Amino acid sequence: MSRSLLFIPGNNPSMIQNSDLYGADAVIFDLEDSVLVQHKDAARKLVKFYLEQFNLLSCKVIVRINGMETPFLKMDLDDLTYDYIDMFMIPNATHGAIEYITNQLKELEKERHLKKEIKLIPIIETPYALLQVKDIVKMSRVSGLLFGAEDYSMNMSIKRTKEGSEISFARNMISIAAKAYNKEVYDTPFIDVNDSEGLKKDILLAKSLGFSGKAAIHPRQIDLINTLFSPSQEDIFDALRIIKEAKKDNKGAFSIDGKMVDAPIITRAKKVIEQAKLYGLIGDGDV
Amino acid sequence: MSKPMFTSIEAYKNISYKKIEPVLSHTTDKFKSNLEEVLDLLSLRDGMTLSFHHHLRNGDGVLNLVMDYIIRRNIKNITLAASSLFPVHGLIVDYIEKGHITKIISSYINGPVATAISKGLLKDQVIMQTHGGRARSIETGELVIDIAFIGLSCADKNGNGNGKYGQNAFGPVGYSNADMMYAKNVVVITDNLVDEVKEDEIQSKYVDYVVVVDSIGKQESIVSGTTQITKDPIGIKIAKDTTKVLDALGLIKPGFSMQTGAGGVSLAVANEVYNIMSERNIKGSFISGGITAYFVKMLEENKMDKLFDVQCFDLEAVRSYRENKNHIGMSASKYANPFDNPVVNNLDFTILGATEIDLNFNVNVTTDSYGAIIGGSGGHADSAYGAKVTIITTQIMKSRMPIIKDRVTAITTPGDSVDILVTERGIAVNPKRTDLINCLSGKIKLYSIKELQDICYTITGKPMNIEKGNQTIGIIEYRDGSIIDYLYKK
Numbered sequence: 001m002s003r004s005l006l007f008i009p010g011n012n013p014s015m016i017q018n019s020d021l022y023g024a025d026a027v028i029f030d031l032e033d034s035v036l037v038q039h040k041d042a043a044r045k046l047v048k049f050y051l052e053q054f055n056l057l058s059c060k061v062i063v064r065i066n067g068m069e070t071p072f073l074k075m076d077l078d079d080l081t082y083d084y085i086d087m088f089m090i091p092n093a094t095h096g097a098i099e100y101i102t103n104q105l106k107e108l109e110k111e112r113h114l115k116k117e118i119k120l121i122p123i124i125e126t127p128y129a130l131l132q133v134k135d136i137v138k139m140s141r142v143s144g145l146l147f148g149a150e151d152y153s154m155n156m157s158i159k160r161t162k163e164g165s166e167i168s169f170a171r172n173m174i175s176i177a178a179k180a181y182n183k184e185v186y187d188t189p190f191i192d193v194n195d196s197e198g199l200k201k202d203i204l205l206a207k208s209l210g211f212s213g214k215a216a217i218h219p220r221q222i223d224l225i226n227t228l229f230s231p232s233q234e235d236i237f238d239a240l241r242i243i244k245e246a247k248k249d250n251k252g253a254f255s256i257d258g259k260m261v262d263a264p265i266i267t268r269a270k271k272v273i274e275q276a277k278l279y280g281l282i283g284d285g286d287v
Numbered sequence: 288m289s290k291p292m293f294t295s296i297e298a299y300k301n302i303s304y305k306k307i308e309p310v311l312s313h314t315t316d317k318f319k320s321n322l323e324e325v326l327d328l329l330s331l332r333d334g335m336t337l338s339f340h341h342h343l344r345n346g347d348g349v350l351n352l353v354m355d356y357i358i359r360r361n362i363k364n365i366t367l368a369a370s371s372l373f374p375v376h377g378l379i380v381d382y383i384e385k386g387h388i389t390k391i392i393s394s395y396i397n398g399p400v401a402t403a404i405s406k407g408l409l410k411d412q413v414i415m416q417t418h419g420g421r422a423r424s425i426e427t428g429e430l431v432i433d434i435a436f437i438g439l440s441c442a443d444k445n446g447n448g449n450g451k452y453g454q455n456a457f458g459p460v461g462y463s464n465a466d467m468m469y470a471k472n473v474v475v476i477t478d479n480l481v482d483e484v485k486e487d488e489i490q491s492k493y494v495d496y497v498v499v500v501d502s503i504g505k506q507e508s509i510v511s512g513t514t515q516i517t518k519d520p521i522g523i524k525i526a527k528d529t530t531k532v533l534d535a536l537g538l539i540k541p542g543f544s545m546q547t548g549a550g551g552v553s554l555a556v557a558n559e560v561y562n563i564m565s566e567r568n569i570k571g572s573f574i575s576g577g578i579t580a581y582f583v584k585m586l587e588e589n590k591m592d593k594l595f596d597v598q599c600f601d602l603e604a605v606r607s608y609r610e611n612k613n614h615i616g617m618s619a620s621k622y623a624n625p626f627d628n629p630v631v632n633n634l635d636f637t638i639l640g641a642t643e644i645d646l647n648f649n650v651n652v653t654t655d656s657y658g659a660i661i662g663g664s665g666g667h668a669d670s671a672y673g674a675k676v677t678i679i680t681t682q683i684m685k686s687r688m689p690i691i692k693d694r695v696t697a698i699t700t701p702g703d704s705v706d707i708l709v710t711e712r713g714i715a716v717n718p719k720r721t722d723l724i725n726c727l728s729g730k731i732k733l734y735s736i737k738e739l740q741d742i743c744y745t746i747t748g749k750p751m752n753i754e755k756g757n758q759t760i761g762i763i764e765y766r767d768g769s770i771i772d773y774l775y776k777k
Binding site (some may be wrong): 022054 | 523524
């Protein structure tokens with residue numbers, strides 16, 4: 001489970017070198033949009049050498065590879081399918097592309113005796129992908145979805161706004177699809193890196209729609225994303241009270257401060273506590 | 288008299304300190320029409336020691352103006368006692384090569400002059416002092432100044448003046464205070480002659496002559512280098528982690544005092560501290576040292592009682608110094624002279640940078656890792672000694688060069704006065720500060736400085752040692768006047 005996923009251009013040595021320092025739960029080394037065609041080989045080699053040489057990363061390692069429509073996909077998979085990768089992020093995802101990549105990975109993993117299965121995060125960034133989202137997300141190798149609002153808007157010929165009403169249907173659809181199959185779902189990056197108030201609103205909106213995290217395009221966005229996707233102290237306090245009362249009272253429903261507590265609320269409280277433990281906000285002894 | 292070697296940061300306590308008598312002026316007709324006439328009256332000649340201040344920093348025009356006369360008169364073997372030298376003073380490289388200037392005593396040298404000295408062009412030696420050490424050496428008569436040239440943005444015909452007013456206002460004249468009182472002769476150079484000066488930091492009774500020139504420099508070039516909060520994410524991370532350390536040590540509390548440099552990371556720390564002060568409604572007592580707009584904001588928002596200013600780093604600070612009664616100028620001696628019960632001794636914490644730091648926490652801000660001069664202590668060693676907690680903030684590597692060395696190329700500030708190192712890859716506390724280690728234990732993850740060096744080596748590899756040259760070109764003086772290290776020809 002990741003709250004923040006930080007994009008790092010795959011052709012920038014100094015940013016790659018420091019990629020683990022910003023507190024992101026996952027780092028996405030980008031070989032796609034941030035890398036010019038003439039630098040694709042150099043970027044792939046740089047990311048590969050970094051991941052082979054250094055064991056500094058304490059976060060999840062994701063590589064955004066190039067899409068099916070490019071000649072680079074096969075080289076990306078050939079060069080990078082190793083145990084140091086947790087996930088590949090797939091741009092311009094379609095059901096067919098994910099199926100193709102899954103088959104390629106199966107072969108490479110078997111041939112190289114990898115210790116684990118590399119998961120996939122398809123980016124839903126075309127109207128076609130949105131229509132296929134249910135079929136995409138239910139594939140076993142898919143661990144979560146990323147919404148790519150910029151490309152989606154371009155493909156829809158619509159203008160992006162900060163409040164995002166034009167992408168609300170897509171956001172809802174992607175979130176519902178992911179939740180229906182119990183997968184992670186990550187919101188599109190907020191592209192104005194100087195607007196922290198705008199970022200805050202965008203995060204809270206995504207959270208309210210069920211997104212589990214958000215991609216970031218600048219390290220300074222990480223703190224806010226992590227904070228707002230973590231349970232608040234108030235949430236944790238309430239959840240602890242609910243769990244304590246639920247343990248005491250074996251009834252199906254009871255009340256706290258005049259508000260009814262039943263099974264879904266207890267389940268939600270347990271999730272809050274799980275998250276709080278995961279992010280180091282409470283210890284085992286606190287529960 | 289040969290200088291003693293450095294033994295301990297506390298050694299000054301065993302030294303008897305005696306100031307010489309201030310030198311009063313006996314001239315009555317002080318106002319002269321031009322500099323040439325003044326230099327004739329003072330019999331400027333070979334072998335003299337001339338002093339200058341650097342309040343206009345890279346905008347200073349006074350030193351170059353005086354040097355021009357020296358060249359025209361073909362005066363040789365001058366000792367230049369300038370509180371700092373900047374790139375704007377680059378033309379004196381030629382005068383060094385031709386033997387007009389043969390010795391330099393300063394607290395900070397950056398730019399072409401530094402490069403020339405490192406190449407061994409200076410016939411005699413360079414002495415790198417601290418700001419407090421410079422004041423001490425003048426007050427005791429160790430550094431004898433024949434003529435002090437004091438550029439002022441506002442002065443009257445009798446030599447009373449300040450840096451508060453005028454088109455080239457620069458703030459307090461703290462670095463010239465000792466020069467004014469103890470130099471054998473004092474010349475005020477101004478581009479703004481007024482009838483009467485009410486706030487006379489420079490006083491007529493010490494001033495021999497006053498000269499008006501077209502310009503003493505460029506006020507706007509006071510702002511040199513970084514005086515803005517860093518936007519570099521690594522710098523911001525270091526600043527946030529530093530603030531966490533300060534908070535965990537309980538140092539951000541009502542009445543606290545601090546000093547930071549004007550670098551981007553230091554200012555980012557100040558900004559983080561400001562945010563905590565705002566959140567918790569904490570008011571501090573004072574900020575000292577070089578003053579920037581960020582500190583002015585704290586004063587004007589009533590988050591700090593006072594600013595004790597030895598130099599303004601930007602024009603907002605200059606404005607504040609003119610307008611705010613609690614923005615108080617101080618002399619370099621009051622700021623940092625170990626024998627003057629200095630302001631730095633009352634600091635709760637200071638945030639400083641480093642070009643290099645070593646396994647014994649010694650810090651170098653004088654040279655680069657090849658031994659070339661790129662700066663100097665300024666108030667580094669002074670505030671490190673005085674503050675209860677001294678924190679060094681630095682990236683663990685710069686241009687793929689590890690910053691943590693086995694032994695720094697040159698010691699500017701001894702490790703015994705350095706407490707904590709904060710890098711982007713971790714925090715180390717000087718093992719001698721067990722009190723700090725105990726306080727941070729369980730709150731902040733700590734590494735030994737060796738562990739941080741090893742982490743850095745996993746990225747950079749261990750660089751080859753760079754051999755020092757075998758010809759010394761000068762010394763680094765600790766604040767008490769002892770030799771803490773040598774400088775070598777490149």
